[in-house]
Amino acid sequence: MNHWIILPILLPAIVAPMLVLAVRHDVVLARVFSLASAVLLVLVAGILLGLAVNGGPHIYALGNWAPPFGIVLVLDRLSALMLLLTSFLAVGALLFAVGGADKRGRHFHALFQLQLMGVNGAFLTGDLFNLFVFFEVLLIASYGLMVHGGGSQRLRAGVQYVVVNLVGSSLFLIAVGLIYGVTGTLNMADLAVKVATMEAGDQALLQTGGLLLLLVFAIKAAMVPVQFWLPGTYALAPAPVAALFAIMTKVGAYCIIRVHGLVFGEGAGEAAHLIHDWLLPAALITLVVGMTGVLASRRLGQMTSFAVIGSMGMIMVPVALYTHEALSAALYYLVHSTLAAGALFLIVGLVAERRGSLQDRLVVGPVFAQSGLLAAGFFMAAVAMAGLPPLSGFLGKLLILDAARDVDANVWIWTAILASSFLAIVGFARGGSTLFWKPSAMEREFDGVHEPAGGAVPFVAVGILLAGLVMWTVLAGPATHYLDATATQLLDRQRYIDAVLN
């Protein structure tokens, strides 16, 4: 047993109470602790990635209780990749917050660490009930982060967000109850074994449970028809929080790959390919709805939120196909879209801060501070998000299109991806030209504008995320090599089951 595996959960779990109890009155110390924890998490995730590359899923049985009876953490290539992505995004978002956003409310850093703990736990856990518990941990922290800084509009969006997620959690519990009722286990590997030999009489309950789980994960992943909560939440959340939330939709995508791929995948008897008929149409509609929203948005934050919805559709299309090439393409695009969305949300925050009462509305206003630098950053992030060459969005879309070449619905998939890319390009071009291009001729000042806080630090944070995008593009070769091996591991269900149960 390798004790490194539990560190991504333990480290933030220890730092968070320390931030509340010991350094609550000292902003500088809190920032140092929080940033140090995030940087350490990147290192730990790197070590775990090295571990995951060597051989098949690694198991950490808590209290040394043998699975399926105890709680088990599972580290494979997919979870190691997600851990690294989370911690990298967290460093960027935290650095941005250190520029001044963390002082607008209390306990920002503690909540941030708890959120990281929840996300890391969801990526590592090997059983359904702990997945629920870690979902709750990350949600409770996100409620606090979402309303950080206050403001009546943001608070009301926060209430909406809490209500939607509470209903989602209730559905999760019902699904868990149904599945436990017919199988008598909640360990994912054990479930995969039991589901394969399920009697015909229990299939109805089991499949209802499986589809309810899909609905719960779809709420998290913001897929049509349960995407409506996302634009309000993400557009009104503080910028560094919105950037961190970019990983939360991916938690939903990860859970669909993990749970439905493992338990209801190939070889699951009558329940095999349970979600196949539902996921592809939902993903295509999500893609089109999201990118149409980009075109229709009246604020930059809203536009970015709809782009997040669209990119979730883009990820779920290859996940629905669930072939080797498709999975590899989905994961490549998943990493790319997380970094792009994170960078875009940070840039939106910087722009809104500089435009006084106009905030991020897409109306022409006077020139604002550092307009050129922000325009360059926005241009780069928008190019990535819309999937234009030379950045990784283009490569990701190529991989997805290639993986969808020989399937039955290829006409639909190609049409949806190409048309939605066009919508995204037009939308972002309109937004960028309104905010950065047209203002040059105007003379008057903003009302209510104040000197932007934080100096260069927020720009460094944006730079880190954009540099991550460039790295992901330059290193596309080694990355796809790693992702191909990840896809192979995901499709080899027996190896996962053997690793956990034996």
Add this chain to the structure above:
Amino acid sequence: MEFLVASAVGLMTGAGVYLVLRARTFPVVLGLALITYAVNVFLFTMGRLAVNLPAVISDDAAGYADPLPQALVLTAIVISFGMTAVVVVMALRAYLEGDTDHVDLADPDSGDEGDRS
């Protein structure tokens, strides 16, 4: 007993869903509470209904009640109770700051709005 438990779960869920779909925060909070009660009772039944059976090993027991749902439902109760408290506090703050307890968001481009940061 099956009928009683099943209809109780169904009734509470139905009432809860109706209340959650209301436009103001107070009925929504009540609806959420009802739904979580229904879910907790439902979780109990997932280990099958049993009367007067021990959950731990005893020599003269005819059978055993499944102990796992009882542990799970305890976790679920704690979490749902805490979440209800959170949503009450947030709804109160939103009401006090925004002077309205409607759940829906106003059109962001009309009237005043909160600070972005």
